[in-house]
Amino acid sequence: MVDDVIVGAGIIGLAHAYHLAIRGRRVAVFERSPRARGASTRNFGMIWPIGQPFGPRRELARASRSIWLQILVESGLWHEQSGSLHLAYHDDEAAVLEEFASLSRDHGDPVELLSPRQVHQRAARVKGEGLRAGLLSNAEICVDPRQVVADLPGWLHERFGVRFHFGRRVIGVEPGSIHAGSERIQTDRVWICAGDDLDSLFPDQYQALGLVRCKLQMMRSAALADGSRMGPMLAGGLTPRHYESFRACPSLPALRQRIARETPWFDEYGIHVMASQNGLGELTIGDSHEYGDAIEPFDQARIDDFILAYLHTFLDLPELAIASRWHGVYVKHPAEVYVTIKPIEGVVGVTGLGGAGMTLSFGVAQRVVQETLS
Numbered sequence: 001m002v003d004d005v006i007v008g009a010g011i012i013g014l015a016h017a018y019h020l021a022i023r024g025r026r027v028a029v030f031e032r033s034p035r036a037r038g039a040s041t042r043n044f045g046m047i048w049p050i051g052q053p054f055g056p057r058r059e060l061a062r063a064s065r066s067i068w069l070q071i072l073v074e075s076g077l078w079h080e081q082s083g084s085l086h087l088a089y090h091d092d093e094a095a096v097l098e099e100f101a102s103l104s105r106d107h108g109d110p111v112e113l114l115s116p117r118q119v120h121q122r123a124a125r126v127k128g129e130g131l132r133a134g135l136l137s138n139a140e141i142c143v144d145p146r147q148v149v150a151d152l153p154g155w156l157h158e159r160f161g162v163r164f165h166f167g168r169r170v171i172g173v174e175p176g177s178i179h180a181g182s183e184r185i186q187t188d189r190v191w192i193c194a195g196d197d198l199d200s201l202f203p204d205q206y207q208a209l210g211l212v213r214c215k216l217q218m219m220r221s222a223a224l225a226d227g228s229r230m231g232p233m234l235a236g237g238l239t240p241r242h243y244e245s246f247r248a249c250p251s252l253p254a255l256r257q258r259i260a261r262e263t264p265w266f267d268e269y270g271i272h273v274m275a276s277q278n279g280l281g282e283l284t285i286g287d288s289h290e291y292g293d294a295i296e297p298f299d300q301a302r303i304d305d306f307i308l309a310y311l312h313t314f315l316d317l318p319e320l321a322i323a324s325r326w327h328g329v330y331v332k333h334p335a336e337v338y339v340t341i342k343p344i345e346g347v348v349g350v351t352g353l354g355g356a357g358m359t360l361s362f363g364v365a366q367r368v369v370q371e372t373l374s
Contacts, residue, residue: 010357206349
């Protein structure tokens with residue numbers, strides 16, 4: 001008998017395990033694979049408050065960041081408070097960054113607008129030719145998502161006694177118990193944190209939510225040969241199109257129109273280009289966004305080519321060697337930052353965080369646990 005069973009050992013499941021365990025509850029996590037392999041391991045590892053719009057969502061992101069940082073320090077997992085640096089090589093991009101800096105000051109969450117010289121001092125690999133400005137934020141944290149998702153279970157078990165059952169698929173849930181294979185396990189409550197798996201448990205309830213699947217293509221390089229560090233995590237001039245936090249910038253429509261006119265393939269495949277660097281010196285590079293019926297199981301080489309070509313417009317990486325390529329799939333809601341279902345007594349499902357899963361995971365889990373158990 002356990003107090004709580006969590007279905008799924010991705011970052012949302014691990015975050016729920018943490019918030020339940022610190023309450024002194026007996027927690028067991030069931031993961032259908034030998035280790036978590038979904039979207040939680042296939043991302044940049046960016047804890048990215050700057051992408052969340054000012055107001056409640058930014059506050060949720062910053063709360064989640066604080067919890068993340070405490071866990072990373074206590075667990076000893078690699079992380080870097082590298083911050084983020086957005087780059088502008090066109091006048092409209094620079095205007096958006098200036099407007100965002102002004103909005104940030106107005107909301108009491110300031111960022112720093114940098115000259116090209118100051119950008120180069122922070123990030124020596126950034127190309128100087130044509131550079132107009134940079135926007136520096138110190139809030140963002142880089143982790144290695146593969147390491148975090150692989151190693152947090154051991155820490156949660158050692159620190160809080162959370163029990164993990166890998167390679168155990170939960171095939172049924174009913175009030176007071178779950179079925180994992182032929183075994184029935186009694187529990188007070190079940191938390192379904194299964195990412196984009198909307199078909200295995202309570203598919204009708206998930207279907208009614210209107211969630212949309214999104215596929216992303218990404219790459220990871222070999223470690224930089226000279227052992228250098230990139231500095232802040234980097235985002236090019238395409239990125240303000242992607243994050244809601246930039247939508248209040250008056251110059252954003254002009255930026256969007258220029259990109260649509262000059263380089264329509266970026267809109268066709270939802271491409272914006274970012275880079276992070278893990279503790280081994282490897283760069284994670286991406287990404288693209290294909291939605292719903294446009295998603296195919298086959299990756300498109302041309303998407304990777306577009307991403308890499310754009311990366312080389314702002315990063316000086318003549319020795320870059322791509323070591324691996326992959327795609328990930330997440331689900332998002334058209335309007336809500338996350339969604340929950342309560343299909344039967346004692347069961348809560350949490351999903352729909354989209355591309356903000358790493359950033360918001362621990363804040364969302366804290367809120368869901370508090371609301372459910374209060």
